[in-house]
Amino acid sequence: METVEKLTKVLRNHSMKITPQRLMIFQILENNTSHPSAEEIFKRVKDIYPTVSFTTIYKTLEVLCDLGELRELTIDDARKHYDPNTNTHHHIICTSCKKILDVFEDFSPHVKLPESFRENYMISNFQVSFYGICKECN
Amino acid sequence: METVEKLTKVLRNHSMKITPQRLMIFQILENNTSHPSAEEIFKRVKDIYPTVSFTTIYKTLEVLCDLGELRELTIDDARKHYDPNTNTHHHIICTSCKKILDVFEDFSPHVKLPESFRENYMISNFQVSFYGICKECN
DNA sequence: AAGCTAACAAACAACTATTATCATTTAAAA
DNA sequence: TTTTAAATGATAATAGTTGTTTGTTAGCTT
Known part of the structure; x- marks a missing residue:
């Protein structure tokens, strides 16, 4: 199953809401093997939703990590990276x-x-x- | 060779100074398998040198890492840990x-x-x- | 379709770990 | 002892991240 579809389902099952901002993040994560940092994801969402806030990115990434749908990498000492391949x-x-x-x-x-x-x-x-x-x- | 002795020698070889603060850090690192964070080291030095600053701890740890005498661990996402076993x-x-x-x-x-x-x-x-x-x- | 409500987004402040600046002090060589 | 390059510590700054508040909205219910 594709990432966007899967994450949508998982969030629904937890009675969490599927918002355009979150969908955008799901899309960025789909088939993403570049291990983006929160900032990289923020920038890409911002291109399409210029009003999005950093907080929203962090919150969504936190939710996905808690649900086990995203893995936090601590391999880089400067910042966290995220990997949709769990x-x-x-x-x-x-x-x-x-x-x-x-x-x-x-x-x-x-x-x-x-x-x-x-x-x-x-x-x-x-x-x-x-x-x-x-x-x-x- | 014991850590304190070894680190003293290495720093001398690089015309760096052996200060009481540094010696204290060397002692804390000696045979230390607890992977302390900078803060843990800071606290222990502070017990004996109450005027020591965090900057000094960070600087010394940086020096030791640069010289390859200390390894920075990024295994914990909250803070860096240090390992004298290289x-x-x-x-x-x-x-x-x-x-x-x-x-x-x-x-x-x-x-x-x-x-x-x-x-x-x-x-x-x-x-x-x-x-x-x-x-x-x- | 309209209304409800928990969850959400965004603005903002706050926090934590770490690094930079710089005047003062000190280790150690001359 | 004098000299000097380097270290210290006070302070401020920065980066990354998290907490709080308030108005908004997704998605259920009717």
């Missing part, structure tokens, strides 16, 4: 330009929490972050 | 209490950047972050 996958970030790319490789057969932690933690997921320099920055 | 290792964070523990397991034989990225990236390191709930929080 399936387990990994990232590579250029430490120079901060660009983040997806790494779709299933490491789960090999990356397991050591025995000693098993009884003390309920693991929900894990994330591999590769750090390096991209070709453009080198 | 050898490759991994972390598990409780999404409830935000406690961070070390995971010493060598995943490097299995976690490799896919072929497609190899020619476009110079990877310096990778990091596995496990997210879950610890026993105390559950």
Whole structure:
């Protein structure tokens, strides 16, 4: 199912309202693999709804995160990034330009929490972050 | 070599000054596996040097990071954490209490950047972050 | 279609973590 | 001891984000 459709449904199921601003955000997130920050999303919505406020963006992103439809990435130390793909996958970030790319490789057969932690933690997921320099920055 | 001694040497080699404030920070970092935030370090230094400023803490942490003697962790979305162990290792964070523990397991034989990225990236390191709930929080 | 109401958007203020500025102080070399 | 480059700390500034308020609206109900 497409993102816009899916998110619309999920919000409806929680008796939340589908507003033009939110639809716009859904559209921006659809098939988005660029890991945008709140500001990037804000700018793009602003192009079409010049009166939209930053608060609305933050609030909507918060709602989507709470519903598990969006993942917050803390891979960049300057700001949060958002990823509509909530399936387990990994990232590579250029430490120079901060660009983040997806790494779709299933490491789960090999990356397991050591025995000693098993009884003390309920693991929900894990994330591999590769750090390096991209070709453009080198 | 102990942390205090090592960091003193490294700073001297870069003609930087060893101040009591810095020595205090070095001591706090020594064998520290609690991944403190700047604020936690600030508070502990303040206990002994009540006049110390936050700026000094941040500056010193920045210096140590630049010299590669300290690693900045971006695993918590609220604030940065610092880890004096700069050898490759991994972390598990409780999404409830935000406690961070070390995971010493060598995943490097299995976690490799896919072929497609190899020619476009110079990877310096990778990091596995496990997210879950610890026993105390559950 | 009209009315209702919880949820919403936007304006704005506030907050938190961090960084910058700069005058004063100090480590440590000469 | 003198010198000087560097560090400190007071203060202000900034960036990113969150909280509050008030008028508005989506979407249900009738």
